[in-house]
Amino acid sequence: xxxxxxxxxxxxxxxxxxxxxxxxxxxxxxxxxxxxxxxxxxxxxxxxxxxxxxxxxxxxxxxxxxxxxxxxxxxxxxxxxxxxxxxxxxxxxxxxxxxxxxxxxxxxxxxxxx
Numbered sequence: 001x002x003x004x005x006x007x008x009x010x011x012x013x014x015x016x017x018x019x020x021x022x023x024x025x026x027x028x029x030x031x032x033x034x035x036x037x038x039x040x041x042x043x044x045x046x047x048x049x050x051x052x053x054x055x056x057x058x059x060x061x062x063x064x065x066x067x068x069x070x071x072x073x074x075x076x077x078x079x080x081x082x083x084x085x086x087x088x089x090x091x092x093x094x095x096x097x098x099x100x101x102x103x104x105x106x107x108x109x110x111x112x113x114x
Contacts, residue, residue, distance in 0.1 A: 035101050036113055037088035038081040043098040048080035051098050055083035059090055063111065070111035081106060085113050 039048055055061070063070040064079040084099040085106070094101050107113045 033103065035103055036106055037084045037094035037099045038102055038106050039077045039084060040098055040100050045076050047098050048076045051095060052080050052083050055087045059083065059086040089114050
């Protein structure tokens, strides 16, 4: 019976290391849920562009400028998602007129969402 306890112990330790690496924890030890605010799939392009114009007056939008890590793909939806999340992180509020909360990290390639 001791032989099965050791491998199971190792499996649970490995699972704990992998799971702990992916998760963020609050100081009290509880798992912290990470959320992002991204563009709604059906949001009108003009409203998304208006939010980009507003948001770039509130946060640093250099990442979505030409040559920035989040410029490509050069779409209103993509740029709005990045700006929505920056404003969400700064103001702790997602603009639900054009944005939606997700728990799936929208980061891609060199474009890292905060």
